[in-house]
Amino acid sequence: MTRVIDTLGKAIRHNMLVVATCRDCQRQGRFLAKDLATFYGQGRDPHSLKFRCTHCDTRNSKITLMGNPYDRTPETIVWRPVKVKL
Incomplete structure (x- = not known):
């Protein structure tokens, strides 16, 4: 049975990446x-x-979830969110 991954917590359990595409x-x-x-x-x-x-x-982006491709592509660039104080 498949389940929909609708929260970040469920995506964490499956070690997933969030992909934002402009x-x-x-x-x-x-x-x-x-x-x-x-x-x-x-x-x-x-x-x-x-x-x-x-x-x-622009803020027009499509969000998708994907599994972690560490076994196939070792050169995946992963961005880290950072809060910036101005």
């Missing part, structure tokens, strides 16, 4: 679900997260 320029950013849960909480829906594209400066 709908305008198709650039991708990959984040560990564990890192995003430290900022937003484990009960947050990953599809409700807002990401800004650094290339075209």
Whole structure:
């Protein structure tokens, strides 16, 4: 039986990546679900997260979840969220 992964906590249990793809320029950013849960909480829906594209400066992004591809591609770039104090 399959289950829908609808929270960051469930994505953490499966060691998943949250992939944010810009709908305008198709650039991708990959984040560990564990890192995003430290900022937003484990009960947050990953599809409700807002990401800004650094290339075209828009917030129009598509969020997908994917398994961790460590066994297939050793050079996956994973971004880490950081709070910046201005």
